[in-house]
Amino acid sequence: MTDLPASPLVALLVGVPIAFALVSLFFRTEGRARTGLLGSLGTTALxxxxxxxxxxxxxxxxxxxxxxxxxGILLRLDPLAAVFIGMTALVGGVISLYAWWYFRKEATAGGTSALFWPLWLFLWAGLNGLFLSNDLFNLFVTIEVVGICAVALAVLSGKAASLIAGLRYLLAAIAGSMGYLFGVALLYGSTGTLDITLLGAALTPGPATTFALIVMTLGLMIKTACFPLHFWLPPAHAAALPPVSALLSALVVKGTFYILLRLWTEVFGVSLTFAAGQLIGVAGAVAVLWGSWQALMQDRLKLIVAHSSVAQLGYLLMVFPLIVLAPGVAAESANWLSPAWTAAVYQVMAHGFAKASFFLSAGIIVIALGHDRKSSLRDLVARLPMTAMAIAVAGVSLIGLPPSGGFFAKWMLLKGIFMSEQWWWAPAVLGGSFLTAGYVFMILRLAFAPAEAGQPVRPVPKALQVCALVLAIGSFLIVLPADHIIQFLESTAPFATGVETYPEGGRHGND
Amino acid sequence: MSLWIDSLLAVLAVFLAVRCLLAPTLPQCVFLFFAFGLTLALAWARLGAVDVAIAEAAIAAGFLGVLLIDALRDFSRSRSTGEGGDRPSRVSQGLVGAGVLVFLVVAIEAVWRVPNGGGLTALAADNLPQSGVDHPVTAVLLNYRSYDTWLEVGVVLMALLALFATGGREYFCRPVVRAVDPLLRQVILLFTPVLFLVGAFLLYLGKTEPGGAFQAAVLWGAGGILLHLGGWPVFASMAPWLRHLLLTAGFGFFLLLGFLFMAGGGALFEYPLAQAGLLILVVETLAALSIAAALTAIFAYFNGMSAESAEPFTPASS
Structure with a gap:
């Protein structure tokens, strides 16, 4: 790994947003927003x-x-990390533009909304650092950076509901980090290294490794809001300010999913069993159905969108049973690995774009009508045509209708499921899509319904609506370069690698 | 003899932790937490990790204790608003207890069976001549893994920003003026320079012996907190730009230095061997200063929170 070409750009991806965040702290409201936006656009450009x-x-x-x-610590920018960093840059860049207009509009005098910019840039640096890190302890530090900034951003609105949700979020995040750290300590004790590549080669099966696998997976699942550890997500994401909800749902939860994917494929190969993959798949399948059903039952738009995140994250977990191969199946012969990995990457991107757009649209509706109860959606098509369009387009991607990014992700997931003959996952994928169609069409039905009389609509800056629409359209445009992206990803591991498992008593046998 | 001391510490730590969790009132809980922190510090010292022992005693028992007592005072004031929430039922308590017990047994079993991987102690010692310092812990923290330390210094700053976010304001309030005992003020005046000197000594000691930036920072922070309590809110009444400079100096200079040497063709945080010792000392000093400032700021902010109507030092007008 150390003989690969070095590049200073890798370090800049972490250093530059932090430098801008530090400079922005010296300014008051107006100057801080300017420095913050400049830093955000600079990080995107980088x-x-x-x-x-x-x-x-x-x-x-x-x-x-x-x-x-x-x-020492090694940062490595491989194609998989590059795709995650690119997605964060595009979605984060548009959210930053939205935030710029949003906070100008709000201009809450004496409030803490000016803290958005330094916290968001620190968070962004943490995410970039997380995608780049090849060191288990350094990953812990980056999830701490991301976690503390995410909680701080979630309570920025200052409302009691957001503080209560934020405290819950904090406790869940700390519990997750502690589980992860415990596992890191066990692995360092067993192998004397923290580097992911060296660790993957040195790790031997045994009770310590299995226990580390369990606590680290559970810790990361709490932070990714995987069913049944998702309890903290809906209130925290729904109570935050619109740009914050968007970046929490679209970007932050993807960070810990990325670590989970890396750990399972690059470190824990020796300790994984087919059953472990199936178990995590079940959690994903239940999350898809339960989250979508809960979304259907909500009567506030932001809660619908937040519960929908729980469901969409479930699709990501359903990739694990496909990657962890049945005993006796060689990775070379498993031709479903490429579709399964493509599904994971595209689900991350499509959900990132569509969900960010959805939360930004919800923010626009709150500005226009003062609340986000279902009735606020009435006659949206006439009142805020551009936002109605954004919601429809993002919703189509969430359902997974062609030719959206969401469709491509779910189609690839189904392809992987049928090629590996694990047909039992298919009903969950389809059922999730039907339930998602349920709440998206319910929103659209209301958008065409006549409004109750006497409800004034406040003007909303056009720029905000353009940002939401751009992200929604983005969730379709990502399909166009699909061939290039997959080719780019396929050039290196871990993309399209599988974890080979052994029957009990073979290489794996505990004790 | 030493076996007796070690077993006593081990039993005491678990006993205090359990008592702390089961304590019926908040004050008892806080003081048991103190005692637990000190026991842990002793245990670290017995394990030969003096740096960790100092940090544990200073931060976990000292600084957290001060914050908890300050919070306790607010709690006792607003007691009338209602006593706690509803308690969980016996069944669920039992289930959680059983779950924790099973987890502990499995965890202990796993820790017991950790194969000896050797660690990196020998490698860290072998590379000491290239690191610019003579103490392996300092070499790990400020050279081999300086990237982690840099981000951790940042986390302290981010924690302060998170506190601003929860408190809903970004300025410090004038401390509630209470009658301060003149004797106390004299003692504080006497102690402040001593704390500063001992902190500086610990910082410099880090080059060759256990000690370093985090330990020094806690002592300096304690000095700042004492001054605040004695009626000299030095940090909180500073000009905002100076306050921001103090808070960001460690994190910022660390990065600036990294960028400078990267522009010269090296990697981020790669120091030339000839200057490594001096650069590390400067970076450590600024980091200690920033952490001390952040600790003082956290306390001053909390302290101001209890007096909602207190006027700010710097109005929030933009």
């Missing part, structure tokens, strides 16, 4: 040369402090 570098040279690395692992 992602492009970084991705080009990977496209040209393949995986690039950065040895921090000039020390090679196991003593």
């Amino acid at each position: 992602a492009f040369p970084a991705i080009l570098e990977v496209a040209r040279k393949g995986t690039v690395i950065h040895l921090l402090g000039g020390w090679a692992p196991p003593l």
Whole structure:
């Protein structure tokens, strides 16, 4: 790993947003927003040369402090990390533009909304650092950075509901981090290294490894809001300010999913069993059905959207049973690995774009009508045509209708399911789509229904509506370069790698 | 003899932790938490990790204790608003207890069976001549893994921003003026320079012996808190730009230095060997200063929270 080409761009992806955040702290409201927006756009712009570098040279690395692992920390920018960083850059960039107009409009004098910018840039640096890190302890530090900033952003509105939800979020996040850290300590004790690549080669099966696998997976599942550990997500995401809800749902929860994916494929190969993959798949399938059903039952738009996140994250978990192969199946012969990984990457991107758009639209409706109860959706098509359009387009992607990114993700997931002959997952995928269609069509039906008389509509800046629509359309446009993206990803592991398992008593046998 | 001390500490730590969790009133809980923190510090010292022991005693028992007592005072004031929430039923308590017990047994079993991986102690010692410092812990924190330390210094700042977010304001309130005992004020005046010197000593000691930025920061922070309590809110009444400079100096200078050497063709946080010792000392000093400022700020902010109507030092007008 250390003989790969080095690139300073890798370190800049973390350093630049932090530098802007620190400078922004010295300014008051107006100057801070300007520095913050500049930093956000700079961080977005930085992602492009970084991705080009990977496209040209393949995986690039950065040895921090000039020390090679196991003593030092290695940052590695491979195609998978590049795609996550690119998605964060695009979605984060548009959310930043929205936030700029949103906070100008709000201009809450004396409030803490000016804290949005430094916190968001710190969070962004944390996410980039997380995608780049190849070191288990450093990953813990990055999830701490992301976690503390995410909680702080979630309570920014200052309302009692957001504080209560924020406290719950904080406790869940700390519990998750502690579980993860416990596992890291066990792994370091067993192997004497924290580097993911070295660890994957040195780890031997045994009770300590199995226990580390369990506590780290549970810890990360809490932070990713996986069923049944999702309790903190709907209130926290629904009570936050609109740009914050968007970035929490679209970006933050994807970070810990990414670690989970890396750990399962690159570290824990020796300890995984087919049953473990099936178990996590069940959690995903239940999340898809339960989350969508709950979304259908809500009567506030932001709660519908937040519960829908629980469901959409469930699809991501359903990739694990496909990646963890049945005993005796060789990774070379498993031709469903590529569709399964494509489904994971596309679900992350499609949900990122569509969900961010949905939350931004919900924010626009709250500005226009003062609340987000179902009645606020009435006659949306005439009142806020552009927002109605954004909701319809993003909703189609969430359901998974062609030719959206959501369709591509779910189609690939079904393809993987049938190719691996694990047909029992198919009903959950389809059922989830039907339930999602249920709440999206319910929203659209209201959007065409006549409004109750005497409800004034406050003007909403056009720029806000454009941001939401751009993200919604983005969830369709990501399908166009699909061939290139898959080719780019397929050039390196872990994309399209599977975890081979052994029957009990073979290489795996505990004790 | 040492076996007796170790077993006593082990039993005491578990006993205090259980008592702390089951304590019927909040004050008891807080003081048991103190005692637990100190026992843990002793245990760390017995394990030979003096740096961790100092940090544990200073932060977990000292600083957290001060914050908890301050919070306790607010609780006792607003007691009339209602006593706690509804208690969980015996069945659910029993279920949770059984679950925790099973988890503990499995966890202990797993820890017991950790194969000895050797760790990186030997490797860290072998590379000491290239690190610019003579103490392996300092070499790990400020050279081999300086990236982690840099982000952790940032986390302290982010925690302060998170506190601003929950408190709903970004400025410090004038402390509630209470009659301060003149004797107390004299003692504080006497103690502040001593704390500062001991902190500086710990910081410099980090080059060769256990000690370093975090330990020094807690002592300096304690000095700031004492001054605040004695009626000299030095930090809270500072000009905002100076306050921000103090808070961001550690995190910012660390990064600036990293960028500078990266522009010269190295990696982020890669120091040339000839200057490594000096640069690490400067970075540590600024980091200690920033952490001390953040700790003082957290206390001052909390302290101001109890007096909602207190006027701010700097009006929030933009």
